[in-house]
Amino acid sequence: MSESLHVGIAGAGLLGRLAAWQLARQGHAVEVFDPAPDAGPRFRDGFASAAQADAQAQAAGFTAAGMLSPIAELDNAEPALAARGWRSIALWRDIAAALPGQPFFSAQGSLMLAHRADLGSAQRVLDRLRAACASPAWTAASPPEGARALAPAELRALEPAVSGPAHAWLLPGEAQIDAVQALLALHAAASGSDRARWHWGRRVEIAEEGGALRLADGEARHFDWVLDARGLGARPGLPVRGVRGELVWLHAPGHGVRRPLRLLHPRHRVYIVPRPGDVVLVGASEIESEDRSPVSLRTAVELMAAAHSVVPVLAEARILHLDVNLRPALPDNGALVRRDGRCLRINGLFRHGWLLAPALLEEGLALMAHAAAPPQEERTA
Ligand SMILES: Cc1cc2nc3c(=O)[nH]c(=O)nc-3n(C[C@H](O)[C@H](O)[C@H](O)COP(=O)(O)OP(=O)(O)OC[C@H]3O[C@@H](n4cnc5c(N)ncnc54)[C@H](O)[C@@H]3O)c2cc1C
Known part of the structure; x- marks a missing residue:
């Protein structure tokens, strides 16, 4: 124009x-x-x-947690969404650099984690991601590398604060921004x-x-x-329509989490996202409701118990906010x-x-x- x-x-x-x-x-x-x-x-x-x-x-x-996760979102979205996601990550990198104060942006990949007992359900997610990465719909854009299994020593080197999950996969290139x-x-x-x-x-x-x-x-x-x-x-x-999402803000000095983590669990998906200022976000529920009333005890317990099972040091974190909002969906x-x-x-x-x-x-x-x-x-x- x-x-x-x-x-x-x-x-x-x-x-x-x-x-x-x-x-x-x-x-x-x-x-x-x-x-x-x-x-x-x-x-x-x-x-x-x-x-x-x-x-x-x-x-x-x-x-929002500000996760930029084109690979993980392939679990329930089309390759076209992931292609737009990769484009957006490239654009956010430049936008963040051009903005005053340079809002926090990082593209060190993210991790998916599973406890030993949950390997079966985690494998189902990985199978869906593998199938999506192999989809013919990627002809116009190069398919992503997909999830890469990490040996225990690799996990310790990448995320020393993680302790508990027996299985870990790296999603290279995934990013995050401080919303x-x-x-x-x-x-x-x-x-x-x-x-x-x-x-x-x-x-x-x-x-x-x-x-x-x-x-x-x-x-x-x-x-x-x-x-x-x-x-x-x-x-x-x-x-x-609005889809309810609940999220916990924690203050956890010295938490040591370096990149977004997702716990693959048969009943709920939980992510842990580090932010500047010793803040860690733990989210998020996804409920077909337009109720914006405060976070339920059930969600708070599930999110925080899952986060603690992955990053034990979060036990001493202090709760800053319990936030609720509605995602606009067609x-x-x-x-x-x-x-x-x-x-x-x-x-x-x-x-x-x-x-x-x-x-x-x-x-x-x-x-x-x-x-x-x-x-x-x-x-x-
Ligand atoms: C718990 C949670 C976690 C999330 N995590 C992520 C994530 O990790 N990664 C990710 O990619 N996305 C995430 N999202 C989704 C993301 O936040 C939304 O998709 C995004 O904010 C939608 O942007 P929007 O500009 O359309 O709407 P909004 O950001 O909601 O902005 C809409 C604006 O319109 C204004 N408005 C409303 N009515 C009117 C009116 N009548 N006239 C004028 N203005 C009006 C509102 O006040 C608001 O300022 C998350 C969402 C939630 C709730």
Whole structure:
């Protein structure tokens, strides 16, 4: 897009902020609307009813563990998702380096772990990953290396803090990003360009094909283009549903965990993700419910017991937050990138938003650039 455009963005979550920063960087003027009171994260502690929790909802992007796991996600997704994931990892590396304060990004691979008694169910996961890596759908992109079994000495060298699991596999090239640092840095960088205006406390009711945003207070704002990045807030225009996810924040000085770890367990999947500042995230449940009320005892016990069984030193960790949010998912659990006239809609990022966002935005901006063509719909898995 060579000319300078005025773009209205509905939603200042993961996609909205990434788009605001990229468009402002390209010389476009952006205005971003979001019902949140400000740009910061808000971690709620103490009891809140479901209604109170809804009213205080924050972007799912803040809750996410920030794992960029194209291989592990092949367990329940198509190779096309993984291909976008690899593209996004390459883009995040450059984005993180370009942002102020350089949010934490690391691509040292991740580990899958299994206790001796759980090898059977772990093998089933590995078989699915192997089959996905061998899929003919990889013809356009080179297939990933897949999971590589580690000998005990290799595991000790890579992750000395891990003790307990008898089996380990390395997923090379997988990455992670600090979601909170990245969201704050995207906001700061876009604001610093003087080409981004943020309208906090303003809810968008409709993102229109004609390039207008209709706000909850009745005002209509007209732009050259609009981007609908409201996640769950895009209802009823899009059939998005929320999938509950619960996650524990721990403070564990000297924990020693170097890369994301996933425990393969027959009943639940648990991951342990190290963050700067001695923080470790343990997640996450996946429950077909739009309940944002606090984390259940069952989830907290399962997550923390599993984490402790893999990294015993976490027994002395202190609990910082128990966080809950809803992942925006479409009926087929696939991502949507669609142009309706002068409105670009990106949604359905589900459990892979950080893994997919840069690649999806790249595709969306390409649709905008080719807008001379008649209106078209692109539905992608
Ligand atoms: C527990 C958990 C763990 C996760 N872990 C990972 C992970 O490790 N890796 C990964 O890739 N993904 C992960 N995700 C998924 C990821 O967080 C989401 O896919 C991603 O945040 C979706 O991005 P989004 O921009 O579409 O929505 P959001 O980040 O939710 O942003 C939507 C924004 O729109 C705003 N909004 C809502 N309604 C309106 C309205 N009417 N008008 C204007 N604005 C509105 C909201 O306030 C919000 O700011 C996780 C999610 C959860 C819940």
